Amino acid sequence: MRKITIAIDGFSSCGKSTMAKDLAKTIGYVYVDSGAMYRAVTLYAMEHGCFDGERLDVEKLRGMMNDIRISFQFNPETCKPDTYLNNRKVENLIRSMEVSERVSIVAALDFVRAEMVAQQQAFGKEKGVVMDGRDIGTTVFPDAELKIFLTASPEIRAQRRFDELKAKGQEANFEDILENVKERDYLDQHREVSPLVQAKDAILLDNSNLTIEQQNEWLLEQFKLKIED
Ligand code: DC
Numbered sequence: 001m002r003k004i005t006i007a008i009d010g011f012s013s014c015g016k017s018t019m020a021k022d023l024a025k026t027i028g029y030v031y032v033d034s035g036a037m038y039r040a041v042t043l044y045a046m047e048h049g050c051f052d053g054e055r056l057d058v059e060k061l062r063g064m065m066n067d068i069r070i071s072f073q074f075n076p077e078t079c080k081p082d083t084y085l086n087n088r089k090v091e092n093l094i095r096s097m098e099v100s101e102r103v104s105i106v107a108a109l110d111f112v113r114a115e116m117v118a119q120q121q122a123f124g125k126e127k128g129v130v131m132d133g134r135d136i137g138t139t140v141f142p143d144a145e146l147k148i149f150l151t152a153s154p155e156i157r158a159q160r161r162f163d164e165l166k167a168k169g170q171e172a173n174f175e176d177i178l179e180n181v182k183e184r185d186y187l188d189q190h191r192e193v194s195p196l197v198q199a200k201d202a203i204l205l206d207n208s209n210l211t212i213e214q215q216n217e218w219l220l221e222q223f224k225l226k227i228e229d
Pocket of ligand 1: 012013034035036038039103104107108132133134135136184188
């Protein structure tokens with residue numbers, strides 16, 4: 001059967017990764033979480049003295065870009081790929097609030113995006129990939145056969161992130177998370193390079209009132225319709 005490229009874009013904490021990962025597993029495709037890559041660069045910058053509080057030394061990070069290697073390894077226990085930064089597993093560290101608060105600044109830099117987009121295109125060059133992010137259907141794979149744009153209300157998204165952090169035993173405050181969600185929406189939509197925007201040929205899904213099973217079913221249906229085209 002012919003393989004296609006599937007791009008899932010949308011606002012933060014919409015459940016894009018859950019949806020993309022579940023579909024990839026069901027149809028035997030590779031799943032790539034592009035947000036994890038921007039998070040890993042942010043963690044690297046934090047660990048190498050590029051941040052003073054939330055202020056970033058852009059030139060320092062620019063000089064370090066060649067030292068940053070991001071990869072993924074499938075974890076059979078969680079059935080998800082774990083993110084590795086220079087061969088060190090950083091899957092949990094990149095999900096912390098400290099990283100979440102700084103990642104939009106890093107993801108807005110043109111030299112960071114150029115490097116990440118090139119790596120993402122390399123991951124998808126054989127097709128058979130499901131990638132989620134903000135600019136997958138517009139910049140990374142503008143020719144993707146199936147493009148989804150996912151959205152949900154900020155309150156529902158904040159609640160989902162709150163539940164996720166709590167489940168992992170991490171510190172979480174609902175109001176702080178809601179503020180972070182809204183701030184990231186604004187930054188993602190208003191940055192100069194590759195802002196978050198729905199591709200013209202993307203299918204819009206608001207999953208505010210859908211269960212994970214319902215959204216997975218809907219997505220599998222979209223996939224089937226595409227490959228039958
Ligand atoms: O999906 P996420 O919350 O893990 O993404 C982390 C950050 O990275 C988010 O602020 C937006 C940014 N991002 C991006 O700019 N482009 C992508 N393709 C994926 C994520």
